[in-house]
Amino acid sequence: VWKISRLAEQSGLTVRTLRHYDSIGLLRPSHRSEAGYRLYDDRDVERLARILALRSLGMSLSDIQRSLNQGCLSLIECLEAHAATLDDAIARQRQSLTRTADLLNRLRADPSPSMESIQEAMEVIRMFEKYYSPEQLEQLRKRADQVGPERIQQVQQEWTELFAAYRQAQAEGLAVDSPQVQALASKSRSLIAEFTGGDAGIEQSLGNLYQGEGPQQVLEPHGYEMDEELWTYMSRAQQAAEQ
Amino acid sequence: VWKISRLAEQSGLTVRTLRHYDSIGLLRPSHRSEAGYRLYDDRDVERLARILALRSLGMSLSDIQRSLNQGCLSLIECLEAHAATLDDAIARQRQSLTRTADLLNRLRADPSPSMESIQEAMEVIRMFEKYYSPEQLEQLRKRADQVGPERIQQVQQEWTELFAAYRQAQAEGLAVDSPQVQALASKSRSLIAEFTGGDAGIEQSLGNLYQGEGPQQVLEPHGYEMDEELWTYMSRAQQAAEQ
């Protein structure tokens, strides 16, 4: 027969924990001394061992209680349910983790990060999650890691300059099949190709994204300015190139 | 300016949640009507959007509060810490999940599962985790899935019979290099090879396991009976085979 502090140091639990297990009925000592001291016998110690085994799997105390009080069959059922719960929790936390990492990447890539950036970045992330499959996202992330943040910043800069050049060309009334404009179209095709990495699926999803949300909704959170007329002009330049 | 239920349905939160955020100081409405009604203005709505963005990443409300009240830099730090926390939590839960799955496998493989089985199974699992690397464990699990539970049961049965045969041979005083005993040695080598899958690292770890814990400690929780003399006899039979 063991007093509470002996059992505590033997099991590695605290006295408080054992008292807690008593109070919730998970492990009631089989005996009490005259003064009311808790006295644990061998069966209690065995039960504690089982409790700790299940606790080490992350089961809740109430589930452990249910498992132990009923038979071995219900134990298996409880474990199956527990495994399913864990699976679910892991999936959700991985979601959170990738989103957090994505957000961090975007915030770090932001030259002048502000509180507003959070929302823009999250908007972008949500749009991406909507149009790209998890595998595609994984692929994009891997390639983003490979090229490194410098190149990404640089590409952003190049897009900004490209839009400005297009806008200039449009203002000057240059024809979409003029050599100058076709040079811009070629440049934008190469930037897009760098993004898609030649993957047809990603190119398709990118198209769906612009189709579904509209160019302005897509580009604004990235910090680019875009309007209907410019977009039309750029589209016509692309079409001219493809013929 | 928005009243609380408007903001609730707009944001998808409950009224209770908004009141909670007020009471903990996370989102206090900038105004109150004469009657004490909460009135949220545009800045409040913006703040709520940021709160929801971070909450969707699984950040705690207190962390969100710290992040938003301080600058953008601390936000990045908070996100980094959050990512680390998530990483950690995921690792632990995956531990729990694999252990739970292992326990389930052992319990299901047990022909007469009892409450005592839990501890034996957990002991085995702990020993395995102690002597095999995570990669080796992964490998073992994969192969266990491949061969299926029937074959595993069958192998257990074969080991039981093999031990019985050895014991019989020992009782009859058969020499360890006699053909009959060598046939047993050969059988046990093939069973071991089936377990290791020919992987030298796993064979090494298996040796360490028996070396470190002793054959009886290893075999008893598996339901086999073993004693010093029988083990010595079997070892000598193996040595004879290797020469």
Place this chain on the structure above:
DNA sequence: TAGACATTAACGATGCGTTATGGTTT
């Protein structure tokens, strides 16, 4: 005046840590 909407206040659930207060054993 009815009905929808607002308020504050307080318990509940999880798994104990952490006092506070006081009796028991050696």
Place this chain on the structure above:
DNA sequence: TAAACCATAACGCATCGTTAATGTCT
């Protein structure tokens, strides 16, 4: 008698759901 050990009781943490009791707008 002091030191070590035991007991019960209660708050605290995180995030709201859920009554309860009551006041306000239309």
